[in-house]
Amino acid sequence: MAEELISPQVRDYLDRLVPPRPAEMQAMEAYARETNFPIIGPASGYFCYQIARMLGAKRVFELGSGYGYSTAWFARAVQENGGGTVHHVVWSDDLSQKARKHLGALGFGDIVQYRVSEAVQALRETAGPFDIIFNDIDKHGYPDSLPVIAEKLRSGGALIIDNMLWHGGIFDESDHSPDKEGVVKFTQMITTDPGWIATLVPIRDGLIVAYKK
Numbered sequence: 001m002a003e004e005l006i007s008p009q010v011r012d013y014l015d016r017l018v019p020p021r022p023a024e025m026q027a028m029e030a031y032a033r034e035t036n037f038p039i040i041g042p043a044s045g046y047f048c049y050q051i052a053r054m055l056g057a058k059r060v061f062e063l064g065s066g067y068g069y070s071t072a073w074f075a076r077a078v079q080e081n082g083g084g085t086v087h088h089v090v091w092s093d094d095l096s097q098k099a100r101k102h103l104g105a106l107g108f109g110d111i112v113q114y115r116v117s118e119a120v121q122a123l124r125e126t127a128g129p130f131d132i133i134f135n136d137i138d139k140h141g142y143p144d145s146l147p148v149i150a151e152k153l154r155s156g157g158a159l160i161i162d163n164m165l166w167h168g169g170i171f172d173e174s175d176h177s178p179d180k181e182g183v184v185k186f187t188q189m190i191t192t193d194p195g196w197i198a199t200l201v202p203i204r205d206g207l208i209v210a211y212k213k
């Protein structure tokens with residue numbers, strides 16, 4: 001995989017602009033550093049929280065939630081927006097249990113709904129519409145997730161999807177891995193579909209934020 005595209009200096013600067021987090025979230029960040037677990041991190045998390053506040057989101061669906069770090073940002077926004085539901089979906093029971101512990105400690109027990117499942121299938125089976133759908137599953141699954149997301153997101157809602165720079169892999173013509181191809185194909189699909197207004201924002205590993213017309 002290619003080197004990080006965003007310099008550590010810029011990345012750390014953006015992370016330092018994020019206001020202090022509660023001790024429980026700091027512990028989640030420390031765990032990711034220690035174990036190399038791929039969470040979205042403070043700058044992308046805060047940006048997700050900002051978008052959710054700006055939209056007044058009350059119904060959020062996450063695909064590929066890990067141990068709940070990105071969920072915590074959405075749950076905080078939903079709580080501040082007056083309450084609602086954030087769906088936490090991951091296919092590992094262990095991660096789902098860890099998320100319950102962290103998110104309960106953060107006071108989001110009544111907001112987050114947990115499901116251990118393949119995430120696109122869970123979205124298919126869950127009644128929408130949603131104000132925000134956040135996608136962070138294995139990258140080869142991105143293209144097939146788009147029709148399901150388009151069906152479940154409300155008009156005027158936002159899709160946020162992570163790792164769209166794929167650590168620079170998008171520029172590596174010798175990389176034909178399914179994950180790289182998934183990122184490239186998804187980017188092409190969403191930026192050429194007239195049903196969406198989509199921008200790739202180069203925070204950390206690149207977030208596409210797409211507004212559904």
Ligand SMILES: C[S@@+](CC[C@H](N)C(=O)[O-])C[C@H]1O[C@@H](n2cnc3c(N)ncnc32)[C@H](O)[C@@H]1O
Pocket residue numbers: 038039040041063064065066067068069070071089090091092095117118119120136137138141
């Ligand atoms: C990148 S990590 C998630 C990090 C989380 N969004 C955060 O920022 O805190 C993705 C997680 O989703 C799981 N996952 C990947 N593809 C999935 C799928 N199709 N369905 C359910 N879980 C999936 C992975 O095993 C991993 O635990």
